[in-house]
Amino acid sequence: MTIEKRPNATADKNVPTQAPERAPIIAPGVGPKLPGPPGVPGTERFRLLAYVKQESMVRVDKRPDETVLTWPHLLRAEFLMAMLITALLVVTSVFITAPLEEMANPSVTPHVAKAPWYFLGLQELLSYFNPTVAGVLIIPVYLGGLLIIPYVDRTPYKAVRDRKMIWIFFLCIMVGGLIVTFIGSFFRGPGWNWVWPWDGLYFNL
Amino acid sequence: MTQQHASYGAVHGPPTGEITRRSFMRRVLGVGVGLLSLEFLGGTLAFLWPNLTEGLGSQITLGSADDINNQAPEWQNGLPFVYNQANLFFVNVPAAKARVAENSGGQVTSDVSLPVPDPGADVDPDIAPEDRSVMALWRKCPHLGCQVPQLCDRSEWFECLCHGSKYTVIGEKRDGPAPRGMDRFEVLVENGVYIVDTRQVISGPPPTVMTFDKRTASDITEHCVG
Amino acid sequence: MSNGNGGNPVVRWVKESAAWRSLFRQPYPSTSRTRALAVMNNVFLHLHPVRVKRHAVRYTYTFCLGGISFFLFLVLTVTGLYLMFFYVPSISRAYQDIQAIEASVAFGSLVRNMHRWAAHLMVLTVFLHMIRVFYHGAYKPPREFNWVVGVLLLFFTLALSFTGYLLPWDQIAFWAITVGTQMATYAPLLSNESAFFMLGGIEVGQGTLLRFYVAHVIFFPLIAAIFMIVHFWRIRKDGGISGPV
Incomplete structure (x- = not known):
């Protein structure tokens, strides 16, 4: 591939900067010099050869078995999964009825008032800390922390050992969240006191 | 710069700092669209803002002290009056203080000067609202919003069932996870009739405030919750 | 258009009608080319590329x-x-x-x-x-x-x-x-x-x-x-x- 490069008047013409390291570089001046626009000194063109790193999916050295056709391979997988989930849902729904208690009554507080299960971790944490502190810390750390993960971990490496810090952070909020959600769901009873699940389950889906 | 021949890859447009007519128009357009979006957002908020005319969120007429005594005879003996329509405890402060002092086994002393609620004294501008003889406490627990049950007859505290927050009869926090005392509303008196203004919620006092009933949770042998 | 239709004249008539052919622009996807076309030409399947990594x-x-x-x-x-x-x-x-x-x-x-x-x-x-x-x-x-x-x-x-x-x-x-x-x-x-x-x-x-x-x-x-x-x-x-x- 031939690139025409025109360094501006102040740049050092002897350094062809953009070429990749391993690419054989034709030394400046070897290629034929071409005249620049008239009356502007130092704008001569010269040519050089460079390898451009391949980035598109269509590789020249593509082996024949690297990809498969979407129809049928991917569509079959999707269809089977959809059927499996449908079957699972229908069977579950036939045998397990969604809970429905008595009609809402603002003047009767149940002995256990719990948020939906995915917020029970937060509810559990709110019983440890001052709610203002907990709210100020936990919600932004969780949501904001998840949002900025790709902008904090900038390395291209994916192995666990190459991104230890972000793994630790992620594991902390995931495992920590799982534990407090579990405690809030199954180990808390009236008055938010500790209750073993076999002594009474205070959990609604 | 304009003299120089345009080269490959050069940024087409003015150098930084220079405003052309085109970039000026673009910025005006951007600012205009931004303003329009803000107006739309503000208008949406205003449109969707709740418009309450009755129940909690409006001015509620409770009646005179006699009306309340007729409905709940224990009110004059210090038991807070439960007003369900607006989820309130209407506390007869002097009587409630006397009641707590009497039932606390000597742990609490009451130095109440006003013997009974006096609507005349309650409109006296010289008396600070917190020193007046009636209080409207919101029954919603400031922790996570559960309804606070009527005074526990063992501790003479309000004890929330949900997470065990505990408050004195005048709504000061003594125990549990709540961040502050019970929220309350302004009480107005017109011709001897109590009107609770629920349009504005007054946040409860910080947990360190102790004006009356300075017992801690461990001072009390029996609780209703926890 | 008559792949596998056999001799059934009704099926053949349906599949050769203008309405059918306007709906299904190619025969049933059974070759690599028609399978690729089926994914490429359908607005819903077009969510996917024609080929995916293994x-x-x-x-x-x-x-x-x-x-x-x-x-x-x-x-x-x-x-x-x-x-x-x-x-x-x-x-x-x-x-x-x-x-x-x-x-x-x-x-x-x-x-x-x-x-x-x-x-x-x-x-x-x-x-x-x-x-x-x-x-x-x-x-x-x-x-x-x-x-x-x-x-x-x-x-x-x-x-x-x-x-x-x-x-x-x-x-x-x-x-x-x-x-x-x-x-x-x-x-x-x-x-x-x-x-x-x-x-x-x-x-x-x-x-x-x-x-x-x-x-x-x-x-x-x-x-x-x-x-x-x-x-x-x-x-x-x-x-x-x-x-x-």
Whole structure:
């Protein structure tokens, strides 16, 4: 591939900067010099050869078995999964009825008032800390922390050992969240006191 | 710069700092669209803002002290009056203080000067609202919003069932996870009739405030919750 | 056009009619070329590229978690639409409507159960999908923005589930929403005013039910669908799903 490069008047013409390291570089001046626009000194063109790193999916050295056709391979997988989930849902729904208690009554507080299960971790944490502190810390750390993960971990490496810090952070909020959600769901009873699940389950889906 | 021949890859447009007519128009357009979006957002908020005319969120007429005594005879003996329509405890402060002092086994002393609620004294501008003889406490627990049950007859505290927050009869926090005392509303008196203004919620006092009933949770042998 | 039609004249007549051929522009996809065309020329299948990386179709690579989440969203849309025919968001009617759906609507109990279990399952699969994506480091460039879109979709999933939780208007619903919205007021930037706005009043009541209903049946589904379009589009634009660790 031939690139025409025109360094501006102040740049050092002897350094062809953009070429990749391993690419054989034709030394400046070897290629034929071409005249620049008239009356502007130092704008001569010269040519050089460079390898451009391949980035598109269509590789020249593509082996024949690297990809498969979407129809049928991917569509079959999707269809089977959809059927499996449908079957699972229908069977579950036939045998397990969604809970429905008595009609809402603002003047009767149940002995256990719990948020939906995915917020029970937060509810559990709110019983440890001052709610203002907990709210100020936990919600932004969780949501904001998840949002900025790709902008904090900038390395291209994916192995666990190459991104230890972000793994630790992620594991902390995931495992920590799982534990407090579990405690809030199954180990808390009236008055938010500790209750073993076999002594009474205070959990609604 | 304009003299120089345009080269490959050069940024087409003015150098930084220079405003052309085109970039000026673009910025005006951007600012205009931004303003329009803000107006739309503000208008949406205003449109969707709740418009309450009755129940909690409006001015509620409770009646005179006699009306309340007729409905709940224990009110004059210090038991807070439960007003369900607006989820309130209407506390007869002097009587409630006397009641707590009497039932606390000597742990609490009451130095109440006003013997009974006096609507005349309650409109006296010289008396600070917190020193007046009636209080409207919101029954919603400031922790996570559960309804606070009527005074526990063992501790003479309000004890929330949900997470065990505990408050004195005048709504000061003594125990549990709540961040502050019970929220309350302004009480107005017109011709001897109590009107609770629920349009504005007054946040409860910080947990360190102790004006009356300075017992801690461990001072009390029996609780209703926890 | 007569591949495998045999001698049946009716089938042949149908398949050679102008209407059939305007609908199906090529014979049944049985060669590589027609299979590629089938994916390329169909607006729904066009969500996918014609060819995908071999590891992308392995169940144990993705566990189909993103796909299951999307499928559950579709199930929830359909079952939710069905339920809307029998539900009025009024505090005097909502609870009775739910009881009527369970007791007297044909398959009503089944549809309500499916809607509820699919909703819980969707929250779970979206979470698991996020964990899977993190495990494979699939948020790395050029996929950073799609991770952000995904986290927002997680948030919208939770919002959909939470707003729907109130609608049966029973004790579980009422107190869960009371506790949940009170927790939200502790977050920074959210205050009593924002709770007042969310609830349509000082406490959970008629205003809340109507607000949550509108948010549940149109606002959040629409927003989530828009973000899903972006999410799927970016997967393709960023070169398909990420490679193994």
